[in-house]
Amino acid sequence: MRSMVEGAPTKEKRMASTTVAEAPPRPPLAKRLQESRGFLSFGFMLPAALLLLVFLTYPLGLGVWLGFTDARIGRPGIFIGLENYEYLWDDSVFWLSVFNTLLYTVSASILKFMLGLWLALLLNENLPLKSFFRAVVLLPWVVPTVLSAIAFWWIYDSQFSIISWALIEMGIIDHRINFLGDPTNARASVIAANVWRGIPFVAITLLAGLQTIPQSLYEAATLDGASRWQLFRYVTLPLLTPIIAITMTFSVLFTFTDFQLIYVLTRGGPVNATHLMATLSFQRGISGGLLGEGAAIAVAMIPFLLAAILFSYFGLQRRKWQQGGGD
Amino acid sequence: MASVGIREVRKSFGSTEILHGVSIDIVDGEFVTLVGPSGCGKSTLLRMIAGLEGVTSGQISIGERVVNNVAPKERDIAMVFQNYALYPHMTVAENMAFSLKLKNAAKAETEARVQRAAEILGLVPLLSRYPRQLSGGQRQRVAMGRAIVRDPQVFLFDEPLSNLDAKLRVAMRAEIKELHQRLKTTTVYVTHDQIEAMTMADKIVVMHDGIVEQIGRPLDLYDRPDNLFVASFIGSPAMNFLHGEIGSDGGPAFHGKGGVSVPLNGAAGAGGGTPVVLGARPEHLKLSDDGFPVEIVVVEPTGSEIQIIGRTPGGEEIVANFRERHAFEPGQTVKLTVEPNLIHLFNGETGKRL
Numbered sequence: 001m002r003s004m005v006e007g008a009p010t011k012e013k014r015m016a017s018t019t020v021a022e023a024p025p026r027p028p029l030a031k032r033l034q035e036s037r038g039f040l041s042f043g044f045m046l047p048a049a050l051l052l053l054v055f056l057t058y059p060l061g062l063g064v065w066l067g068f069t070d071a072r073i074g075r076p077g078i079f080i081g082l083e084n085y086e087y088l089w090d091d092s093v094f095w096l097s098v099f100n101t102l103l104y105t106v107s108a109s110i111l112k113f114m115l116g117l118w119l120a121l122l123l124n125e126n127l128p129l130k131s132f133f134r135a136v137v138l139l140p141w142v143v144p145t146v147l148s149a150i151a152f153w154w155i156y157d158s159q160f161s162i163i164s165w166a167l168i169e170m171g172i173i174d175h176r177i178n179f180l181g182d183p184t185n186a187r188a189s190v191i192a193a194n195v196w197r198g199i200p201f202v203a204i205t206l207l208a209g210l211q212t213i214p215q216s217l218y219e220a221a222t223l224d225g226a227s228r229w230q231l232f233r234y235v236t237l238p239l240l241t242p243i244i245a246i247t248m249t250f251s252v253l254f255t256f257t258d259f260q261l262i263y264v265l266t267r268g269g270p271v272n273a274t275h276l277m278a279t280l281s282f283q284r285g286i287s288g289g290l291l292g293e294g295a296a297i298a299v300a301m302i303p304f305l306l307a308a309i310l311f312s313y314f315g316l317q318r319r320k321w322q323q324g325g326g327d
Numbered sequence: 328m329a330s331v332g333i334r335e336v337r338k339s340f341g342s343t344e345i346l347h348g349v350s351i352d353i354v355d356g357e358f359v360t361l362v363g364p365s366g367c368g369k370s371t372l373l374r375m376i377a378g379l380e381g382v383t384s385g386q387i388s389i390g391e392r393v394v395n396n397v398a399p400k401e402r403d404i405a406m407v408f409q410n411y412a413l414y415p416h417m418t419v420a421e422n423m424a425f426s427l428k429l430k431n432a433a434k435a436e437t438e439a440r441v442q443r444a445a446e447i448l449g450l451v452p453l454l455s456r457y458p459r460q461l462s463g464g465q466r467q468r469v470a471m472g473r474a475i476v477r478d479p480q481v482f483l484f485d486e487p488l489s490n491l492d493a494k495l496r497v498a499m500r501a502e503i504k505e506l507h508q509r510l511k512t513t514t515v516y517v518t519h520d521q522i523e524a525m526t527m528a529d530k531i532v533v534m535h536d537g538i539v540e541q542i543g544r545p546l547d548l549y550d551r552p553d554n555l556f557v558a559s560f561i562g563s564p565a566m567n568f569l570h571g572e573i574g575s576d577g578g579p580a581f582h583g584k585g586g587v588s589v590p591l592n593g594a595a596g597a598g599g600g601t602p603v604v605l606g607a608r609p610e611h612l613k614l615s616d617d618g619f620p621v622e623i624v625v626v627e628p629t630g631s632e633i634q635i636i637g638r639t640p641g642g643e644e645i646v647a648n649f650r651e652r653h654a655f656e657p658g659q660t661v662k663l664t665v666e667p668n669l670i671h672l673f674n675g676e677t678g679k680r681l
């Protein structure tokens with residue numbers, strides 16, 4: 001834009017000068033480069049591109065390469081082709097971790113979306129102490145994951161769980177719940193912990209989205225005869241979709257690659273019932289020393305992540321109504 | 328269609344009272360404009376009629392029904408917002424059909440009504456566009472279309488033309504007026520532009536600081552303003568004011584600052600010695616040898632007329648319009664008079680018309 005604006009007067013000057021001198025002089029190379037949009041934008045992108053190359057592409061490339069070797073910790077491996085992947089193909093624990101990751105991601109994301117949207121709608125009302133509640137909602141997100149994971153570890157402890165204690169005191173159950181020892185309970189427990197941690201992100205971004213919806217649209221719809229549900233259904237939800245799409249893409253990516261919570265709470269147990277691809281990769285690669293195999297598991301996550309990104313990119317792109325002339 | 332009654336309505340936000348007892352009667356099918364300076368409570372009153380704001384005290388009725396506690400959607404009114412408030416994710420047709428869709432109206436009927444409204448407003452070629460793809464004037468028409476489709480008891484407009492350029496504003500003004508003559512729906516139209524108010528209204532309500540200053544037909548307000556505020560607000564350029572008192576000696580006359588003297592009709596005179604304000608419209612000032620002197624400061628020819636801005640010996644500013652092409656020069660002193668029956672006299676203390 002800038003270069004176009006700056007370019008305009010020079011062109012006019014050149015046209016004016018043709019009436020005096022026969023051949024308009026070609027501007028020097030440095031000046032032409034300065035005014036070329038392509039060159040400028042390339043120049044501005046260069047630092048970012050370099051950073052990405054060094055800190056993102058290199059480790060990623062190294063990971064992919066390791067996946068094709070039989071490297072162990074302390075011993076550089078040799079290229080073995082797809083052997084790691086062939087091994088994983090027949091490994092039931094790997095397939096269990098894929099299942100666990102999908103279950104974890106899908107159920108946690110759905111819960112985070114519903115609870116986060118509900119919380120955002122609630123916080124968007126005119127409550128007393130509004131800003132106080134907004135700050136409180138952010139807490140789970142501000143606390144370092146490891147710290148909150150340790151807190152959950154206590155909450156889920158087989159002896160000292162506060163939940164078991166409270167339910168027993170209230171007379172609802174008569175023996176302690178085995179939160180992390182039973183496969184089903186353990187899965188539900190880690191999902192609950194992840195949801196608790198992820199809600200603030202969803203709620204606060206959706207709240208920001210809600211606040212961009214003009215009040216007058218609600219007033220107009222009220223006069224048009226909309227009930228509260230219809231206001232939500234026909235005004236809030238459609239106008240919030242673009243924000244929902246972005247928020248949930250991020251939320252899904254965070255959840256899919258989650259590691260810390262599981263690692264602190266269950267380390268993948270009991271009997272691998274909560275092993276995610278990320279934790280399995282760490283266990284095989286670092287704890288077990290099989291760097292190549294660990295890397296192969298990590299690389300196997302990439303197609304899923306790409307699929308999620310492509311889905312959000314193509315499926316949830318800018319709506320038709322958002323395109324076209326501005327105000 | 329319905330009449331609208333507003334009786335002793337007050338409105339407070341927290342502890343500040345915004346409307347201090349407003350009463351207006353709007354007859355069935357009338358076009359009423361609410362006009363007044365910014366912040367005087369016009370929008371608030373309109374939103375109270377719509378039901379978007381509660382009534383602190385007093386009574387609002389639509390038709391025979393008192394609507395103080397009736398929900399907005401039960402009031403059967405349609406409102407055009409200043410920023411149009413079009414649903415950005417719906418096409419023009421969907422925007423207009425939305426209220427019918429909420430009522431579960433039959434599809435054919437909905438389409439027919441949208442089509443008819445689109446024809447009235449010239450929106451047919453735009454029906455499948457989104458609001459972002461429309462110009463300001465087109466959006467304004469869609470907002471009106473959305474109201475027309477409803478076929479409501481009352482139309483409410485809140486400064487619908489203030490976002491448009493001058494030319495479009497004049498065109499839309501005529502369009503809205505024509506629309507009203509066609510549909511005959513009771514209309515309350517808020518504006519702070521007195522020209523808009525004058526040209527469109529059957530009846531004007533002049534508001535100021537949360538009270539009604541005067542209600543009347545446009546020309547009545549122009550010819551007989553009740554008080555100084557209405558006199559200065561209605562008319563452009565504004566009425567000239569001279570401060571002084573009624574002379575008691577000789578015939579009835581106005582004596583102003585700097586020895587300015589204007590003869591009055593006997594009937595217009597109040598008791599001698601009372602402070603008064605004399606008002607004269609710019610187009611009522613005439614050149615005359617026995618008038619009061621005015622030193623010309625600026626001369627502004629507009630083509631159809633010549634406007635001069637000048638100063639009396641008492642230092643008061645005077646604006647005068649002449650249809651004749653006099654050759655005025657800045658610095659020149661002219662003598663001006665007003666016909667006694669075109670003079671407005673106001674009480675100098677209360678501002679009320681004498």
Ligand SMILES: Nc1ncnc2c1ncn2[C@@H]1O[C@H](COP(=O)(O)OP(=O)(O)OP(=O)(O)O)[C@@H](O)[C@H]1O
Pocket residue numbers: 340345363364365366367368369370371372519
């Ligand atoms: N929600 C509110 N809370 C507190 N004060 C308000 C609120 N809405 C309006 N007011 C006040 O009420 C007064 C009247 O506002 P209103 O919007 O009715 O003015 P208006 O006549 O429409 O002015 P304008 O021509 O600028 O639109 C203003 O002083 C405004 O500050």
Ligand SMILES: [Mg+2]
Pocket residue numbers: 369370371485486
């Ligand atoms: Mg207003």
